[in-house]
Amino acid sequence: MTLALEVRNLRKTFGGGRTLTGRPRPEIHAVRDVSLSARKGETLGIVGESGCGKSTLARMLVGLLKQTKGEIVIEGKNLSDQVGDPAAFGRLIQYVFQDPISSLNPRKTIREILEAPLIHLLGMDESARKARITELFDAVNLRDEFLTRYPHEFSGGQAQRIGIARALAASPRILVLDEPVSALDVSVQAQVLNLLADLRKAMDLTYLFISHDLAVVEAVSDSVAVLYFGRVVEVGRAESIFSAPRHPYTSLLARSAPIVGRDLARTESLAVELPDPLRPPSGCAFAARCPSATMVCRDKAPAIEAFSQDHEAACHHPL
Amino acid sequence: MTALKLIARNHLAAFGGIVLLLVVAMALLVPFLPIADPDLTDPANRLKRPFTDGAVLGTDHLGRDLLARLLWGTQLSLVVGAAAAVIAAVIGSAIGIVAGYFGGRTDSLIMRGIDMLMAFPYILLALAIVAVLGPGLINALYAVAVVNIPFFARNIRGVTVALAHREFVDAARLSGMNDRQIIVSEILPNVMPVIVIAMSTTVGWMILETAGLSFLGLGSQPPQADLGSMLGEGRKLLITAPHASIVPGVMIFVIVMSVNLLGDGIRDALDPRLRSGALSRPAAATRVDRTNNPPETRKVDALLKVEDLHTEFRLGSRTYRAVGGVDFEVRAGECLGIVGESGSGKSVTALSLLGLVASPPGVVTGGAVRVDGTDTLSMNGEALRRLRGGRVAYVFQDPLATLHPLYRVGDQMVEAIRCHRSMSKQAAWDHAVALLEQVRIPNAAFRAKAYPHELSGGMRQRVGIALALVNDPALVILDEPTTALDVTVQAQVLALLSDLRRERNLAMVFITHDFGVVSQLCDRVAVMYAGRIVETGPTDDVLKTPSHPYTKRLIACVLELGGGRRVLSAIPGLPPPVDDLPAGCAFAPRCDKANDQCRRGDIVLGGNGMRAVRCLQPEGLPI
Numbered sequence: 001m002t003l004a005l006e007v008r009n010l011r012k013t014f015g016g017g018r019t020l021t022g023r024p025r026p027e028i029h030a031v032r033d034v035s036l037s038a039r040k041g042e043t044l045g046i047v048g049e050s051g052c053g054k055s056t057l058a059r060m061l062v063g064l065l066k067q068t069k070g071e072i073v074i075e076g077k078n079l080s081d082q083v084g085d086p087a088a089f090g091r092l093i094q095y096v097f098q099d100p101i102s103s104l105n106p107r108k109t110i111r112e113i114l115e116a117p118l119i120h121l122l123g124m125d126e127s128a129r130k131a132r133i134t135e136l137f138d139a140v141n142l143r144d145e146f147l148t149r150y151p152h153e154f155s156g157g158q159a160q161r162i163g164i165a166r167a168l169a170a171s172p173r174i175l176v177l178d179e180p181v182s183a184l185d186v187s188v189q190a191q192v193l194n195l196l197a198d199l200r201k202a203m204d205l206t207y208l209f210i211s212h213d214l215a216v217v218e219a220v221s222d223s224v225a226v227l228y229f230g231r232v233v234e235v236g237r238a239e240s241i242f243s244a245p246r247h248p249y250t251s252l253l254a255r256s257a258p259i260v261g262r263d264l265a266r267t268e269s270l271a272v273e274l275p276d277p278l279r280p281p282s283g284c285a286f287a288a289r290c291p292s293a294t295m296v297c298r299d300k301a302p303a304i305e306a307f308s309q310d311h312e313a314a315c316h317h318p319l
Numbered sequence: 320m321t322a323l324k325l326i327a328r329n330h331l332a333a334f335g336g337i338v339l340l341l342v343v344a345m346a347l348l349v350p351f352l353p354i355a356d357p358d359l360t361d362p363a364n365r366l367k368r369p370f371t372d373g374a375v376l377g378t379d380h381l382g383r384d385l386l387a388r389l390l391w392g393t394q395l396s397l398v399v400g401a402a403a404a405v406i407a408a409v410i411g412s413a414i415g416i417v418a419g420y421f422g423g424r425t426d427s428l429i430m431r432g433i434d435m436l437m438a439f440p441y442i443l444l445a446l447a448i449v450a451v452l453g454p455g456l457i458n459a460l461y462a463v464a465v466v467n468i469p470f471f472a473r474n475i476r477g478v479t480v481a482l483a484h485r486e487f488v489d490a491a492r493l494s495g496m497n498d499r500q501i502i503v504s505e506i507l508p509n510v511m512p513v514i515v516i517a518m519s520t521t522v523g524w525m526i527l528e529t530a531g532l533s534f535l536g537l538g539s540q541p542p543q544a545d546l547g548s549m550l551g552e553g554r555k556l557l558i559t560a561p562h563a564s565i566v567p568g569v570m571i572f573v574i575v576m577s578v579n580l581l582g583d584g585i586r587d588a589l590d591p592r593l594r595s596g597a598l599s600r601p602a603a604a605t606r607v608d609r610t611n612n613p614p615e616t617r618k619v620d621a622l623l624k625v626e627d628l629h630t631e632f633r634l635g636s637r638t639y640r641a642v643g644g645v646d647f648e649v650r651a652g653e654c655l656g657i658v659g660e661s662g663s664g665k666s667v668t669a670l671s672l673l674g675l676v677a678s679p680p681g682v683v684t685g686g687a688v689r690v691d692g693t694d695t696l697s698m699n700g701e702a703l704r705r706l707r708g709g710r711v712a713y714v715f716q717d718p719l720a721t722l723h724p725l726y727r728v729g730d731q732m733v734e735a736i737r738c739h740r741s742m743s744k745q746a747a748w749d750h751a752v753a754l755l756e757q758v759r760i761p762n763a764a765f766r767a768k769a770y771p772h773e774l775s776g777g778m779r780q781r782v783g784i785a786l787a788l789v790n791d792p793a794l795v796i797l798d799e800p801t802t803a804l805d806v807t808v809q810a811q812v813l814a815l816l817s818d819l820r821r822e823r824n825l826a827m828v829f830i831t832h833d834f835g836v837v838s839q840l841c842d843r844v845a846v847m848y849a850g851r852i853v854e855t856g857p858t859d860d861v862l863k864t865p866s867h868p869y870t871k872r873l874i875a876c877v878l879e880l881g882g883g884r885r886v887l888s889a890i891p892g893l894p895p896p897v898d899d900l901p902a903g904c905a906f907a908p909r910c911d912k913a914n915d916q917c918r919r920g921d922i923v924l925g926g927n928g929m930r931a932v933r934c935l936q937p938e939g940l941p942i
Contacts, residue, residue: 049805049806049807049808050776050805059489062493063493064489064492064493086492086493086495087495087497089493090493090494090495094493095489095490095493097486097489097490098486099486102485102486102487103486103487103489103490104487104490105487105490105491105505105508105509106487106509107508107509108504108508113490116491116494116495116496117493117494117495120494120495120496120500121494121495155893157893163490166490166494167493169494170494170495185660185661185832186660186832186873186876186877187660187872187873187876187889187890188889188893189876189887189889190876190887190888190889191889191891193887194886194887194889197886212805212806213878214806214880215878215879215880215882216878218878218880218881218882218883218884219878219882219883219884219885219887220884221884222884238883238884239883239884242880242881243881252807253806253807254880255810256806256807256809256810257806257835257880258809258810258813258833258835258836258838258839259835259838259879259880260834260835260838260862260874260877260879261838261859261862261863262838262839263839264810264813264814264817264839264840266814267807267810267811267814268807268810268811272811273761273775273778274775274777274808
């Protein structure tokens, strides 16, 4: 199977350099040497908690943010030098935002919003645009009469479907979905998730599905990458990574998710503290919270290792 | 259109608008009016008093007709003032948008330049500009415009900075738009209302400044009349012929007053914060407007008993029935979960318990809330204040929003303690540190001195919990306390709450949308839909054998880890808007079991013992 997307040693550092008076400015390593790949037609889930760098990674992948180091290859094209120019990315990879309402300009009609990518990325004339918009609206199950309305008139679920239509307008091959359902109520979440699954099949799309919700990621993904503190700590197949995790952090995540009927999990000591991004620990970032951490974990960051064909983890003492 | 209506409703603004309209109409009609030539001198008839033959407003020191000069002068002053406002708005807004949009170095360079411009007193700056360019009305116009550019630049920059980081700007960039296109089609339409507001509030000021420069002889040159120069000429004769300065003076007053009144009206109508009632300060407790008057105290064996609570929001002609008749009770040491989706009324229910719903627009229209038997809705301010944070405490979703950003967390706890009991500062501080230890904050003595932003989300929520516990409450109401937290941190906070509950025999009302959380913490659960409880019972029973179709289908929507890849179930449709609830069951339009009977009349919350359900055809039971 061919790869839709490949990322090699991607790194993003914010801050750094020196101030006018020569004092060094603090650096934050939001993404540290991330390597990932997604096969064509698959969904790659990316899981992590706030501050793990998942949104920074997503913004680099669609060209909204320039990487500090590393390469991005999309559909065989190396776009590493064009990062920071979303127009170069726009026809290959698009983004669906977390907050459906705030990702739509409140002063534009839905038609104007959907026309923008058709004009600027594809240079379509008016009749072609009209046909394409009808087609898109049909694909996301919305009625044509919505086109003349403004974003505030829609519910969260409808607005998210408009956001998906906008992302699909320029016929990209890959969609980056950044927490696409976490702002929606449970009863509406499934409507959007099922639509996404249908669209993927119909249009042969590749998804990068970013979420903090393990159950959602497991339900929609083929493979899953777990991020902690800017690094990939584990990659595996969706069906096995949470049931047989190799990295202690993945295991902690899986045990922490509240599940109906399961007793409250005493997952870790109540007094643990999360690592400080301004003063990152020298070894494994998870060592301070890890039950099996030893000296070597605190000194040396573990490299990612393959355990089987589809399962890799970065841990000195894998489970 | 709504903006126009809002201005019309504001009487002062409407008055200003009418006066201004009259003045402008007069100025426009000047060329067609049968009036004398304003520049025609007639020394024989100099300084005639007003209301004499041939000169309604009298004449000036050269015998020129004051009425003609006033009308022409008004026209000129209005044009110059408006032109200066437009020039200042265009240039200032352009600078502000560029600085705010690009940020970084561009922003610092531009804004430092603007700061330098602002460092000069405006009149000195205007004088300096006129001195360089030479006197003349056009130069005075430039000077006034330049002096006002910083005001627009700074205002618009602030708005643009907030907009430039909104997601729709990223979306436009992904649609292939370049910076210029984004500024024109995404940013500009969104800052336009602010530009209009800024213009409407400054145009009067600019007319005044232009008049000021003309008054000093630096604006319009003789014989051309504008209001400022007329005032300047009349000043020398203030004692002998006061009318020569009073006439233009009154006109300046009328124009500036009407412009400012209208400008304030426009601002109030366009500013979304003012429109939504930010200026109306909410009362200390929710307004209570009950038709039935329940007894103030009644003996009940529950710690908290809510009886048929109704809370509405009244906005204009619309009434939103956020809570439409809720009954529940919580006994000492018991934890009740209230589950519902957004808009189901669960948070408004929680806030209504101690009169914390903002009024206006919130009104409690019925029912009673009994804490130890006493109705909190009948309590006076002092009694309610003692109860809040005393016997009953709250924990909210976002501790960053509820903790004061400028005070150390320890000091905030000390304040909460000393509001309720007399204790020395030191003793209160020690008590606060002990509580921070109890909520498992590492290094509590040190952390008490931290400001909220210095703590992580999980630590902040623990401070929020500690803050609720300062006065040993019997009941804590938690409104989505773990929703903003990461899963691993959520697990820690839930474990902490469970421990505290057991250690202190706390009763809890736990509001959430997450069935997983409810099942781990709560003894009983109440499911809300469209402002009413549709099902209640012991947590395990309700979750295992839900009896209301809504509960059943909502639980089916919840994804659980370990289920593998699958097609997910959804509930089609949306909850009904609470200002337009259907008759009968609110869930009927989305329910596949609904029949005609469901859509008729009120359905009671019926049941036996612990379980109750508001449904005519409950699941798993014969009809």
